[in-house]
Amino acid sequence: MTAKGDSYANPVLLFISGGPGNPLSGLSDSIYSAGERDFIVVQWDQRGSGMTYGRSPPAPDEKLTIERMAQDGNELAAYLARKYGKRKVILWGSSWGSILAVYMVKAHPELFYAYVGTSQVVNSVEAQAASYRKLLALATSANDKDSLAVLEQVGSPPWTDPRSFGKVRRVIRKYEAKVTLPPPESWHRAPPYTTAKAEADYEAGEDYSFMNFVGMHGDGMLSQVDLPKLGLDFTIPVFFVEGAHDLLAPPELARRYYESIKAPAKGFVLLEHSGHDPNQEVVDAEYRVLREKVLPLAQDKK
Numbered sequence: 151m152t153a154k155g156d157s158y159a160n161p162v163l164l165f166i167s168g169g170p171g172n173p174l175s176g177l178s179d180s181i182y183s184a185g186e187r188d189f190i191v192v193q194w195d196q197r198g199s200g201m202t203y204g205r206s207p208p209a210p211d212e213k214l215t216i217e218r219m220a221q222d223g224n225e226l227a228a229y230l231a232r233k234y235g236k237r238k239v240i241l242w243g244s245s246w247g248s249i250l251a252v253y254m255v256k257a258h259p260e261l262f263y264a265y266v267g268t269s270q271v272v273n274s275v276e277a278q279a280a281s282y283r284k285l286l287a288l289a290t291s292a293n294d295k296d297s298l299a300v301l302e303q304v305g306s307p308p309w310t311d312p313r314s315f316g317k318v319r320r321v322i323r324k325y326e327a328k329v330t331l332p333p334p335e336s337w338h339r340a341p342p343y344t345t346a347k348a349e350a351d352y353e354a355g356e357d358y359s360f361m362n363f364v365g366m367h368g369d370g371m372l373s374q375v376d377l378p379k380l381g382l383d384f385t386i387p388v389f390f391v392e393g394a395h396d397l398l399a400p401p402e403l404a405r406r407y408y409e410s411i412k413a414p415a416k417g418f419v420l421l422e423h424s425g426h427d428p429n430q431e432v433v434d435a436e437y438r439v440l441r442e443k444v445l446p447l448a449q450d451k452k
Contacts, residue, residue, distance in 0.1 A: 151192060151193065151194050151195070151226065152175055152178065152192070152193045153190050153191070153192045153230070153234075154178070154179075154183075154186050154190070154191050155186045155189055155190035155191060156186055156187050158190070158234060158235075160188060160189050160190050161188075161189055161190070161236065161239070161240055161263070161445070161448035161449075162189070162190045162192060162230045162231065162234055162236055162239040162240065163185065163189035163190065163191050163192060163239070163240045163242055163440065164192045164194070164223075164226065164227055164230060164239050164240065164241055164242065165178075165182070165191065165192060165193055165194070165242045165243075165244075165247070166194070166196075166223060166241070166242065166243035166244070166247030166248075166250050166251045166254075167193070167194070167196070167244060167245075167246075167247050168244050168245030168246045168247050168248075168269070169196075169199060169245070169246050169247075169356065169359055169360070169363070170196060170198065170199060170214065170219070170246045170250075170359040170360075170362070170363055170371075171196075171198065171199040171200075171355050171356040171357075171358065171359025171360055171363070172199070172246075172356060173193065173194070173195040173196065173199050173200040173201075173202075173352075174193060175193040175194075175195055175200060175201070175343065176200075176339035176340050176342070176343030176344075176348075176352075177337055177338070177339055177340075178191065178193045178340075179340050180336055180337045180338050180340075181337055181428070181433060182433070184437065185437055185440070188440070188441055188445060189240070189440070189445075190234060192226075192230060192239075194223070194226060195355075196219060196222065196223075196250075196359075197214065197218070197219055197222050198214050198355055198358050198359045198362065199352075199355040199356065199358075199359050200351060200352055200355050201343075201348065201351060202355070203351050203352075203354060203355030203358065204347065204348070204350075204351030204355075207354075208358065213362060214359065214362035214363075214371060215371065216249065216250065216253055216371050216374060216375075217253070219250055220250055220253035220254045220257055221257075223250060223251070223254045224254050224257060224258045224261060227239050227241070227254070227258075227261045227262065228258075228261060231261065238260070238261055238262055238263045238448070239261065239262060239263070240262065240263050240264055240266070240440070240444055240448055241254065241255060241261075241262045241264070241265045241266070242265075242266045242267075242268075242436070242440070243265070243266075243267050243268070244267070244268040244269050244428065245268070245269045245271065245398075245399065245426065246271070246363070248267040248268065248269060248270045248271055248399075249271050249375050249377070251265055251267060252265070252267070252377050252380065253380065255384065255386065256380045256381060259384070259385045259386050262386050263386065263387075263444065263447045263448040264386050264387040264388070264389065264415075264443075264444045264447055264448070265384075265386060265387070265388050265389070266389045266390075266391065266436065266439055266440060266444060267388070267389070267390050267391070267404075268390070268391045268392070268428070268432060268436060269392065269393065269396055269398070269399050269426050269427075270390050270392065270399060270404040270407070270408075271375060271377075271399045272375075272376075272377050272378070272399070272403045272404060272406075272407040273375060273376045273377065273378070273403065274372045274373060274374075274375040274376070275307075275308060275373075275376075276403055277398070277399050277400060277403055278307035278308065278309075279306070279307055280400045280402075280403065281318070281322065281397050281398060281399075281400060282301065282306055282307055282318070284397055284400065285297070285301055285318065285321055285322065285325065285397060286298075286301055288325050289301060289321070289325075297321045297324065297325075300317050300318070300320075300321055301318070301321065303317075304317055304318060308368050308373070309364075309368050310367045310368040311368075312360075312361060312364045312365065312366055312367075312368075312370075315364045315372075316360075319398070322397040322398050322425075322426070323427075325397060326393075326395055326396075326397055326425030326426060326427070329395045329423075329425075330393065330395050330423055330424050330425045330429065331423045331424065331429045331430065331431055332429060333427070333428065333429045333430070334429075334430055377407065378407065378410065382410050382411045382412060383411070383412050383413075384411055384412065384413040384414075385413075385414070386413065386414065387413055387414050387415035387416060387443070387444070387447060388408075388411060388413040388415075388416045389416060389417045389418075389419075389439050389443055389444070390404055390408050390417070390418045390419065391419045391421065391432065391435050391436050391439060392404050392405075392418070392419065392420050392421065393420075393421050393424030393425045393426060393432065394420050394421060394422050394423075394424065395423075395424065395425040396424075396425050396426045397425060397426065398425075398426040399426060401420060404418075405418060405420075415443070417439065417443060419435050419438075419439060421435055
């Protein structure tokens with residue numbers, strides 16, 4: 151875990167990264183440093199990923215579960231509140247992190263002022279089906295024989311071959327790149343995350359987490375994701391920031407989920423030049439929501 155900010159008086163902002171197995175701790179200085187003026191920005195290498203994997207590698211037969219990782223996250227949130235003298239923290243999740251964050255909120259809403267989700271995953275079965283349909287249409291329209299061959303080879307979801315997810319993900323990135331802004335070239339990993347050991351730990355954790363995510367036969371954590379089943383009533387404000395061209399977690403599914411939930415306050419932002427992965431448009435929009443909508447909610451009364 152890393153925690154960085156300009157003042158101890160700032161509220162704590164706990165970021166739940168995607169993957170699982172893709173912590174953004176190493177990139178935080180170049181991507182998220184602007185937020186340190188208003189928040190204590192906390193990055194967390196989750197169980198089985200990054201430097202956490204390097205320091206505490208899981209046992210060979212240990213399986214990741216959403217429930218166990220949500221418990222980890224809530225234990226961390228409670229620890230951060232105690233450490234920095236706060237009543238609660240702000241929760242911010244992206245992609246896989248958006249799944250984990252909702253599980254955290256539903257289990258212990260009292261720990262959080264608000265939740266901000268980006269690239270929100272809602273239901274894995276629906277998302278994969280919608281994604282596959284969109285990719286087929288795009289590749290057919292472009293007469294993209296290479297992509298069509300990949301899509302036809304893996305077949306329509308759900309998939310039982312763990313390699314299928316990665317193959318389709320590469321096609322998604324190809325088509326998102328045509329209509330979205332690329333991430334800035336200035337985004338780079340900080341030196342502690344570029345050592346041979348750190349890179350080896352990152353790769354090993356990514357492999358381990360990915361296999362737990364998709365499962366050997368399509369039966370991993372992803373197959374269980376159906377957030378509406380956790381309940382549609384939230385006791386804290388909820389805000390979504392979505393890329394209009396997200397082909398992995400289509401924004402229309404996030405919009406439908408957003409419209410169905412009840413919360414003390416909520417908001418939905420759709421970005422015209424973004425897809426699933428973060429770029430500067432996404433980061434700027436996230437900070438606008440955090441500063442304008444969430445920061446006023448996170449003032450601890452002494």
